[in-house]
Amino acid sequence: MASNLLKGKKGLIFGALNEQSIAWKVAERAVEEGARIVLTNTAVSIRMGTIGELAEKCDTIVVPADATSVADLENLVDRTMEHFGGRFDFMLHSIGMSPNVRKGRTYDDLDYDYLAKTLDISAISFHKAIQVVRKKDALNDWGSIVALSYIAAQRTLYGYNDMADAKALLESIARSFGYIYGREKHVRINTVSQSPTPTTAGKGVLGMGDLMEFAENMSPLGNASAEDCANYVLTLFSDFTRKVTMQNLYHDGGFSSMGMSRRAMHTYEKGLRFEDVHQNQYPFGKGGE
Numbered sequence: 001m002a003s004n005l006l007k008g009k010k011g012l013i014f015g016a017l018n019e020q021s022i023a024w025k026v027a028e029r030a031v032e033e034g035a036r037i038v039l040t041n042t043a044v045s046i047r048m049g050t051i052g053e054l055a056e057k058c059d060t061i062v063v064p065a066d067a068t069s070v071a072d073l074e075n076l077v078d079r080t081m082e083h084f085g086g087r088f089d090f091m092l093h094s095i096g097m098s099p100n101v102r103k104g105r106t107y108d109d110l111d112y113d114y115l116a117k118t119l120d121i122s123a124i125s126f127h128k129a130i131q132v133v134r135k136k137d138a139l140n141d142w143g144s145i146v147a148l149s150y151i152a153a154q155r156t157l158y159g160y161n162d163m164a165d166a167k168a169l170l171e172s173i174a175r176s177f178g179y180i181y182g183r184e185k186h187v188r189i190n191t192v193s194q195s196p197t198p199t200t201a202g203k204g205v206l207g208m209g210d211l212m213e214f215a216e217n218m219s220p221l222g223n224a225s226a227e228d229c230a231n232y233v234l235t236l237f238s239d240f241t242r243k244v245t246m247q248n249l250y251h252d253g254g255f256s257s258m259g260m261s262r263r264a265m266h267t268y269e270k271g272l273r274f275e276d277v278h279q280n281q282y283p284f285g286k287g288g289e
């Protein structure tokens with residue numbers, strides 16, 4: 001379904017670890033839509049994951065960079081501009097990690113060194129990447145920057161832990177820098193608040209399976225997949241969204257506007273699963289419940 005949406009555009013994509021990664025899907029689809037890209041991840045993730053295969057498929061390079069290191073980011077942006085022979089048009093921040101989540105530290109028993117790392121990796125790295133790109137004047141006029149967020153920035157969701165605080169900060173950075181970069185160079189900055197998605201980072205969230213099922217039951221359109229997310233992000237890199245900036249954009253099948261759905265209600269009725277209670281009673285399927 002390629003339609004050359006990004007023909008002639010060039011972009012830098014953070015965070016493709018493996019085929020499940022949202023950034024992986026964005027990279028693939030961006031190239032299908034006519035863009036040229038540069039990929040980046042940490043040296044460890046490049047070794048542990050399969051980003052090399054993606055680079056081959058997308059006919060591009062992978063530049064190692066720890067997104068918390070300004071020196072690494074400066075080198076990354078220089079090498080990206082070298083590769084493109086000048087400025088580029090879009091940047092995707094698709095990075096998240098919480099040592100507290102990884103080590104099983106609950107929100108009422110946080111390790112504060114870990115919390116500092118969570119915030120640095122998952123949110124402040126977004127500020128650092130934008131600041132480096134702006135100081136080097138690396139983006140073209142009317143460029144577009146997107147980071148991935150989650151609704152735990154606005155609502156409390158059990159198990160999301162200190163990543164909720166990181167996402168709140170991430171969304172705030174999009175607004176604060178969106179004003180500066182927009183006023184100066186018409187560069188827009190938005191966050192996309194995505195459904196729970198079965199990726200390496202996603203699977204690290206406590207109770208991810210149940211959370212995905214709950215969100216699926218609550219959302220009239222069902223959960224958005226990584227592929228759906230990639231398609232939405234591409235529209236934000238395209239020229240069709242030039243006046244959209246400083247927004248947190250929900251991409252969640254309608255979840256964020258729901259209070260309670262009939263489907264979710266049935267799921268919890270008498271402690272039985274929806275499927276067990278209402279099998280064969282819905283001739284038009286469960287999608288509308």
Ligand SMILES: NC(=O)c1ccc[n+]([C@@H]2O[C@H](COP(=O)([O-])OP(=O)(O)OC[C@H]3O[C@@H](n4cnc5c(N)ncnc54)[C@H](O)[C@@H]3O)[C@@H](O)[C@H]2O)c1
Binds near residue numbers: 045067095096199200
């Ligand atoms: N999976 C979900 O349920 C979900 C939902 C909403 C938002 N998101 C967000 O989407 C983004 C991408 O995550 P994903 O689900 O594709 O998982 P993923 O595990 O595939 O991607 C996370 C990436 O962050 C990278 N990363 C970690 N530390 C880094 C550092 N210091 N420097 C540079 N990169 C670093 C990892 O190497 C990895 O590639 C994250 O911001 C995540 O919070 C995910």
